[in-house]
Amino acid sequence: MERAKKMGSEIIRMKIIYVDIDGTICHSKTDKNGKWDYNLSEPRYDQIEKINKLHSEGHEIVYWTARGGTTGIDWGRHTKQQIDNWGCQYTRIETQKKPHYDLFICDKTKRIEEI
Ligand SMILES: [Mg+2]
Numbered sequence: 001m002e003r004a005k006k007m008g009s010e011i012i013r014m015k016i017i018y019v020d021i022d023g024t025i026c027h028s029k030t031d032k033n034g035k036w037d038y039n040l041s042e043p044r045y046d047q048i049e050k051i052n053k054l055h056s057e058g059h060e061i062v063y064w065t066a067r068g069g070t071t072g073i074d075w076g077r078h079t080k081q082q083i084d085n086w087g088c089q090y091t092r093i094e095t096q097k098k099p100h101y102d103l104f105i106c107d108k109t110k111r112i113e114e115i
Contacts, residue, residue: 005058014058019051021065021079024112025088038067038075043086047112054115055089063093069100 003014022028022038025047029040055061063083067075076095083093 003058007057012057014060015054016060016062017051017054018062018064019090019112021063021083022067025051025063025083026086035071036067038078038082041082045086048086048088050112050115052087052089055091061090063088063090064098065093065095066098066100067095069098 005012005014019025022036022041024044026041026043028036028038029042031037031040051061063079065075065079067073067079074095076093079095080093083090
C-alpha cells in the first residue's frame with residue numbers, strides 16, 4: 001500500500017522506514033564485564049532530530065532493535081521509556097523481531113550519517 005502526500009507542488013511518497021537504535025540514534029556501552037548495558041546508552045540528539053523530521057513529514061517510523069536477542073532479556077519496556085525520554089517520534093517500536101547479525105547487506109539501507 002503506497003501513500004502519498006502533496007507538499008506544495010511536489011508529491012512525496014510516504015515511506016515505511018525501519019530505524020536501528022543502538023549505534024544509530026544512541027551510543028551504547030558495555031558494563032565492566034563487557035556485556036551490553038542499555039541503561040548506559042547515550043542519545044545522539046542530532047541523529048534523533050533527523051528521524052523526527054522524517055516522522056513529521058508523514059513517513060512511518062519503526063524503531064527496531066535486537067536488544068536481548070542473544071540473552072533473552074526483554075528490553076521492550078525499557079527501550080520504549082528510553083526513546084520516549086529522548087524525544088523520539090515514531091509510529092511503533094519492534095523489539096522482538098529483529099535478528100542478531102554482524103553485517104546487513106541490502107539495497108535499501110543507509111547509515112544515519114547519510115540522511
Ligand atoms: Mg545497531
